[in-house]
Amino acid sequence: MTAAELKQEIDQRWPGQVHCPDFGSRGSPCEVTCARTALPELCGRLFLEWSFSFTGLIVEEGASEWQLRYVFYGEGDAGWVHVLVTAPLAEKTFPSIVKFVHAADWHEREAEDLFGLIFEGHPRLGDFILHDDAWQEGVEPMRHHFDPQAAMRHRKPDEDWRPTRIVQEPGAFVMPVGPKYSGVTESVHFLLETVGEDVIRSTPRLFYKWRAIEKLAEGKTADEVLLLAERFAATTAFAHGLAFCQAVEQICGANIPARAKTLRVFLAELERLRQHAGAIREICESTALAVATAHAGILEEDLLRVSGELTGHRYLFGLLAPGGLLCDLPNDACRQALEKSQKVLSQLNALEQRLRVSSSFLDRLEEVGIVPPRTAMVYGLLGPIARASGIVRDLRRGQPYSGYEKFQFDVPCEQEGDGYARLRILFAETRQSVRIMEQAVAALRGGGASSPLSSATRASPLQFRAGAALGWVEAPRGGAFHWVRLNESGKIARYRIVPPSFANWHGFHLAVEKFAFQDFPIMLSTFDLSVAENDR
C-alpha cells in the first residue's frame, strides 16, 4: 500500500477522529493523531489488513498529558507510521488494542506495570515487570514523581507465593523451572503446566534481571547512556549501541562520515556472525552432540578473538560514539579480520554439511517447536525466528540505515518454522554477513592508521537539542528499536528500548506447547533468546 492510498483510506474511514498528515520523506515517520475510540480499529487495520509490523508502544508522560505512541512500519513507501493518542494525566484508562494487535500484549502489560495505566479489554494485566511477591502495590517507577533514591517499596519475599494456574484438569500439575536451573543459564522462570508427557501451557516469568535501564537513563547525557545501551545486553552490544546512536544523531541532525558508516556495517556484521556461531553452538549443545558443540565452540571463540584483535574488545565495547566511532580502525586490520572470518565461515559451512547428514541430530530438530507463519505474524516475531517461519522481514532491507542500501545481500527465508528451519536460517545468515563484510572492506578508503581522533570517523561535535527520534537496527536476534527524547539541555528525557527478545519471548510458548518435555531445551536454544535483552 502506498502512502497516498493509506492517507486516503484513513481520511475516508475515520473522518474527524483520525488526523493523518501528508507523508514526509522516506524514513521520517508519519504521525497520525487518533481519538481514543478509534484507536483499536485503526491499529488493527494497520496490523492485520495493511500488513504493517507493530514495533512497540511508547508511553510518555508530558507536563499535563499522556502521549501514547504506537509505532508501526511497513515495507512499502509508507514507511513508519506513529499512531498518537493523548489524554490528560488524570485519565489513566485507554482502550486495549490486543484484540486486533496481539503483538501489543506485553507492551500494554509493561505500561500498566511501570506507569500505572489501565488498558480496557486486556485479558491479563498485573504481575509482569514488578514481581508481585517483591513489590508493594501502586509503585509506578517510570512516572516522573517516582523518586528512585527513596528507600521503600519492597515486600518481604513471600515464600508461599504461588503463580496462577491455567490448566485445571484432573492430574494436571505445574513444573516450575528456574530462575536458577541447569548449568550456565540466564535467570528466567518457566511454569510448565502438564498432565504427563507433553507441555500443555508454558508461561515464562521474566524480569528477574530488570535493571531499569530506561529509568536510570533519565537526566543523563547521551554519552553516559551509550554505556548503558551497550551494556544491557552485551552479546549484541554493538547493535544496541548503534540503534541508540542513530536516534541521537537523528535528533541532532548529525552527518556521519562515510567511513564511519562503512565501519559500523562491518562491525555490526562481525557481531552477527559471532552471535550466530554462538547460537549454533547452543543448538548443538542442547541436542547433546558433543563433537559438533566443540567445533562450534571453537569457531565462536575464534570470532571473539578476531573481534578482540581488531577492536581491543571481544564484545565490541567502546567503539561507538554519537556522531561516528570513538576510534578509527586501520584498513589492513579490517582486511585481516575479514580473512579470518572467511576461514571461520568455510568451517561453519563444513559443519552445516555434517549436521545435515547426522540423522540423530536432525530427529531432534525437525518438526519440533513449530511456529506457523500466520502465528509468527500475529505475535510480531522478529529476526531469524520470523524468517524461519516465512516472514521475509529485515530492517537492513526494508528500512535501511547506516548505508545498508549500498550493500548486496539476500534475506534468507524458510517456511517450515521448526527447529531445523531456524538452524538453517542461522547458517544462511552467516554467509550473508561475510558477504556484507567483504563489500565493506572493499569500500574502505582513506582514513586508517593515523590519529585516534581522526575526523574520518567522527562528525564534528554534536549539537544536542530538544527532540525525539527512533533509532533502529536489525540486531542479530531481530529488529531493535531505541526511542530517545532529549530535553532542552540535551539530556535524556525519555529512553525506551524495544529489543527483539521482547517480541520473541512473547511468542516462545507457541513453540513449546504440545511438545514433549525433553524437547524443551532444544526449543529454547533454537529460539536464541536473550533474557538480559528482554529484561533491560
Added chain:
Amino acid sequence: MSQWVINGIRAGIKTTAYPAKPEAAAGVSPGLPVGGDYPANQVASLIERCPTGVFSQANGKVRADIRRCIHCYRCVRGVEPPVNWEQTYEWGTVRDGRHEFGQPFERSIHICVVDAGDCGACLNEVKQLNNPYYNMHRLGFFITPSPRHADVLLVVGPVTDHMKFALKKVYDAMPTPKRVMAVGACAVSGGAFAESFVCAKGVADVLPVDVEVPGNPPPPLAILHGLLVAVGRKTPAALISPAPNFENEGLTKS
C-alpha cells in the same frame, strides 16, 4: 558418524597451555588500564573522563582501581595521551582477609553458576571455559546445576532485587565449606548499573565474597585465573595498580 571422529581428530589440539605457560594468542583479553605516569596538567581531566571513577592521583602518578573498569575505552580513545594499558588477564583477586581457602579446595571443585542480572557477556565467557580452547575440566573444574553439589558459587551480574532472594537460597543450599566468587565488573563493583533502586552494588552487598574477577566482561582466561586463585594454585592479582604503598601514603585498606 565416522566423519565426526575424523573431523574431531583433524581439528587437532586447540587447548591453551595456560596455566603451565602464558597464552600469547591475540584477542584473548581486552586488557586493563594500569595507571602510572601521566602528564600532570591533564590528570584531572583524565579522572573526570572515566565514568566509573577508576582513576585517582597519588604521588604524582595515576592509580587505577581496576575493580571498577567497565571497558569503555574513554581513557585511551579520543584522548591524548592514552593512559597506560596492559594486555594481561590474570585478574583474579582475593578480598581482604579471605585468602585461607584450605584443604577442601585443593582438589577438583564443583561450581554453581548464578546469573544475578548480567548482560549476557560474562555468562558467555563462563560458557567458553567448556569449549576446547579453555577446557576447564582438565584442571578439575566442573559446572554443576545443583547447589547441593557445589563448592564454589560463581555469581555474575550486579544482583538485581528480584534475584536477591534466589541467590541467597542457592547459597544457603550449598554445603559448607563453600566459597563465593564474583565475576565481572558488575558483580564486583556494580559496574554500569549500580547502585540503583532495583540493583545492589555487587555480590558483596548480599553474600560474603571471597574471590573477585574484574573486567567487563572478564575474558575466559581471567575467570580461569580466578578459579585457580580460589583453589590456591595461583597467586591473586593486586586490585589497584600500581599497588599502593599503604604505610607511606597513610591510606587505610578498605
